[in-house]
Amino acid sequence: MGLIEKQVAAELAEWPGFRSRGLGAEKICENLVRPPKDDMGDLAFATFKPAKEAGKPPAQLALELVAGRDTASISKRLRKVEDDAPDVPSPRAALVVAVGTAGPYVNIRLNRAAVSALLLKEIEKQGQAYGNSKAGKGRTLVVDLSSPNIAKPLAVHHLRSTMIGYSIKKIRESQGWRVVGVNHLGDWGTGFGKLIAGLKKYFPEVEQRAKAGDEQPLGNMSVQTLNETYSRFNNESKGDDDLADAGRSEFALLEQHIEALVKGEQTAAGAVNFRIWQHTREISLAEFERMYAHLGLSFHLWPVVDLQLKKVLTEESETFYRQHCLYVGESYYVTAEDLCRRIIVDAVENKVAEESEGAIVIYTHGKDKPPLMLVKNDGATSYHVRDLAAAIYRHRHWQASELTYVVGGEQKWHFEQLFKALDMLGHQWARGCSHTEFGLMLFQQADGKWAKTSTRRGTAIMLEDLLDEAIKSVREIMAAKNPELASTPEGEAVAHAVGVGAVVFNDLKAGRRNNVKFDWDAVLDFEGESGPYMLYQYVRMGSVTEKYREAYGEPDFAAGDAARLNLDEEWRILKLLADFPDAVAKASDEYEPSVVAQHLIKLASATSTWWVATRDSRIVGDDRDLSLARVRLVNAIRTTLGKGLTLLGMSPVDRM
RNA sequence: GCGCCCGUAGCUCAGUGGAUAGAGCAGCUGCCUUCUAAGCAGCCGGUCGCAGGUUCGAUUCCUGCCGGGCGCGCCA
Numbered sequence: 001m002g003l004i005e006k007q008v009a010a011e012l013a014e015w016p017g018f019r020s021r022g023l024g025a026e027k028i029c030e031n032l033v034r035p036p037k038d039d040m041g042d043l044a045f046a047t048f049k050p051a052k053e054a055g056k057p058p059a060q061l062a063l064e065l066v067a068g069r070d071t072a073s074i075s076k077r078l079r080k081v082e083d084d085a086p087d088v089p090s091p092r093a094a095l096v097v098a099v100g101t102a103g104p105y106v107n108i109r110l111n112r113a114a115v116s117a118l119l120l121k122e123i124e125k126q127g128q129a130y131g132n133s134k135a136g137k138g139r140t141l142v143v144d145l146s147s148p149n150i151a152k153p154l155a156v157h158h159l160r161s162t163m164i165g166y167s168i169k170k171i172r173e174s175q176g177w178r179v180v181g182v183n184h185l186g187d188w189g190t191g192f193g194k195l196i197a198g199l200k201k202y203f204p205e206v207e208q209r210a211k212a213g214d215e216q217p218l219g220n221m222s223v224q225t226l227n228e229t230y231s232r233f234n235n236e237s238k239g240d241d242d243l244a245d246a247g248r249s250e251f252a253l254l255e256q257h258i259e260a261l262v263k264g265e266q267t268a269a270g271a272v273n274f275r276i277w278q279h280t281r282e283i284s285l286a287e288f289e290r291m292y293a294h295l296g297l298s299f300h301l302w303p304v305v306d307l308q309l310k311k312v313l314t315e316e317s318e319t320f321y322r323q324h325c326l327y328v329g330e331s332y333y334v335t336a337e338d339l340c341r342r343i344i345v346d347a348v349e350n351k352v353a354e355e356s357e358g359a360i361v362i363y364t365h366g367k368d369k370p371p372l373m374l375v376k377n378d379g380a381t382s383y384h385v386r387d388l389a390a391a392i393y394r395h396r397h398w399q400a401s402e403l404t405y406v407v408g409g410e411q412k413w414h415f416e417q418l419f420k421a422l423d424m425l426g427h428q429w430a431r432g433c434s435h436t437e438f439g440l441m442l443f444q445q446a447d448g449k450w451a452k453t454s455t456r457r458g459t460a461i462m463l464e465d466l467l468d469e470a471i472k473s474v475r476e477i478m479a480a481k482n483p484e485l486a487s488t489p490e491g492e493a494v495a496h497a498v499g500v501g502a503v504v505f506n507d508l509k510a511g512r513r514n515n516v517k518f519d520w521d522a523v524l525d526f527e528g529e530s531g532p533y534m535l536y537q538y539v540r541m542g543s544v545t546e547k548y549r550e551a552y553g554e555p556d557f558a559a560g561d562a563a564r565l566n567l568d569e570e571w572r573i574l575k576l577l578a579d580f581p582d583a584v585a586k587a588s589d590e591y592e593p594s595v596v597a598q599h600l601i602k603l604a605s606a607t608s609t610w611w612v613a614t615r616d617s618r619i620v621g622d623d624r625d626l627s628l629a630r631v632r633l634v635n636a637i638r639t640t641l642g643k644g645l646t647l648l649g650m651s652p653v654d655r656m
Numbered sequence: 657g658c659g660c661c662c663g664u665a666g667c668u669c670a671g672u673g674g675a676u677a678g679a680g681c682a683g684c685u686g687c688c689u690u691c692u693a694a695g696c697a698g699c700c701g702g703u704c705g706c707a708g709g710u711u712c713g714a715u716u717c718c719u720g721c722c723g724g725g726c727g728c729g730c731c732a
Contacts, residue, residue, distance in 0.1 A: 376730040383732050410726050528680040544691045612696040
């Protein structure tokens with residue numbers, strides 16, 4: 001409950017009706033609800049629970065509670081409370097101005113001037129910190145986000161994990177948490193054996209260069225080509241045992257080599273594969289970087305080796321983790337602290353794991369459910385081991401009290417197994433692990449049915465194409481609506497921010513569990529509940545502030561009289577501003593950015609309604625005092641909207 | 657077959673024990689000499705998948721069923 005509710009509850013607790021029934025501020029606060037319609041009141045005290053405890057009908061209790069306030073016959077109309085009522089001793093008891101009952105509810109009307117003054121002052125004081133809390137102070141969350149596979153391009157569906165994760169990171173940070181964003185790169189596994197075998201088969205020069213010691217044996221090969229090479233080899237190796245074996249042995253060589261490296265040794269055959277693999281990773285990261293830069297994310301390879309960055313990390317680690325996320329490839333755990341091997345040995349020695357059909361597995365959910373596989377029957381470790389290692393590493397290294405994985409819902413079973421296995425291995429902290437699952441990105445096929453797509457099969461839409469297309473659409477609209485801005489460098493930056501913002505907002509506005517039916521028309525629709533609409537309201541607030549400056553100079557908020565804000569449209573906005581911190585807290589608790597997005601939609605919509613409602617009187621008009629009061633509201637909207645958009649990973653713009 | 661997620665207006669989604677279930681899009685009607693109309697107002701549109709149960713009260717919780725999606729040992 002926010003600032004206003006707390007004060008209202010404290011005030012009501014002083015009323016004889018509440019006090020004599022033992023209803024203290026806390027109890028009142030618990031039962032304060034929002035009336036469904038604005039004209040019913042600003043807040044309501046629901047009497048259901050207290051009435052049950054008192055053993056009387058709710059409607060009767062409601063009448064009794066306000067009895068001292070309204071001796072006339074009680075109707076559904078709200079009745080004015082006497083300001084000088086003798087039984088209201090608290091000096092700040094000025095928030096509630098009218099009460100009335102409607103059946104089981106005590107409806108409350110608030111003193112708009114008092115609430116407005118209180119709230120505007122608060123937002124002006126807090127600025128960009130408005131909505132922050134200290135709920136997670138001293139605690140660390142590690143969030144697993146994006147996590148694409150190397151040698152594959154970033155497709156539209158990667159946007160979900162990336163932006164949901166990034167937004168959660170921002171939101172948690174606002175609640176006082178230290179958040180470490182980890183990009184768990186898919187850079188290990190038998191698939192890379194197939195890729196290497198394919199490269200050797202179709203591009204013999206790659207192997208030649210690698211043998212010669214060239215650190216960049218792939219030349220300027222694109223990620224697209226790497227992906228196609230994998231697909232081609234994978235298809236050909238189906239039903240061709242020799243090729244399939246070749247793929248497996250190439251990976252075995254790679255794995256042996258990286259294990260030897262830990263001991264400071266080298267293997268000749270493995271070194272070739274290692275060079276190819278490393279260059280594959282470099283090429284992929286270079287492409288990922290470009291996408292992440294578009295989206296406003298920054299990643300660094302872990303462990304950090306760059307001296308400058310290392311300095312920031314040790315001296316200002318809070319800042320470092322706020323500004324940067326990390327790439328920690330799966331391959332890291334093959335070598336780091338020998339974790340993978342130790343996990344397997346541990347699990348076997350403690351009889352948590354057992355042998356089955358030539359593999360080493362853990363039955364996490366009983367023998368009749370598929371087990372979690374540690375080692376495959378060909379001796380290669382499975383990704384489960386690396387996930388166990390990653391979890392242990394994250395908990396240990398960052399003293400994380402919570403780990404969450406922003407990964408599609410189709411992997412739910414994997415994470416249930418993973419967390420259970422951690423628990424079985426004696427890691428009680430596994431209870432702080434969660435899977436922030438999200439729905440699939442579905443695409444309409446020729447037969448009209450919706451299905452998920454695959455980069456391997458080439459049916460996916462590339463993230464870059466989507467972003468480019470969105471930015472292009474924005475440019476076109478801007479050229480028509482704001483031509484003088486469109487042709488400037490600032491205009492290009494704005495087109496970028498608005499286009500990317502449109503895509504991001506579109507992805508975050510609905511609950512994350514919903515499947516997303518990808519639809520070009522919907523993504524590129526910049527009207528209604530869209531990113532550009534949010535930014536547009538923000539821009540309007542900026543330009544009207546500018547107009548005030550031109551007319552009256554720099555606004556002195558302290559001199560603005562909040563009591564002048566007496567339009568219903570203004571009151572509606574103020575209530576939404578007051579609720580913003582609760583929305584952020586809820587989004588944080590539930591790992592659900594859409595809670596923030598939905599709140600912003602309401603705020604932006606109320607703002608737009610107000611904008612039009614003041615068409616005649618103007619927000620900034622001839623009445624200087626009224627203009628100043630309104631500019632205070634404008635400032636509060638701008639602050640809150642800007643903060644909310646930032647929490648969603650978007651960049652507010654001043655003009656568009 | 658088993659497990660998980662989802663089912664709310666023509667479409668995409670909010671709401672999740674409480675007052676008359678809300679938005680956007682699409683369709684129709686209005687509104688730009690003014691601070692950006694990427695906007696605003698209005699109309700149209702609902703047996704909250706179906707059937708039971710718990711409750712003073714269920715779209716919300718429980719059970720069963722129906723429909724859609726996803727997953728179900730050696731891909732990650």
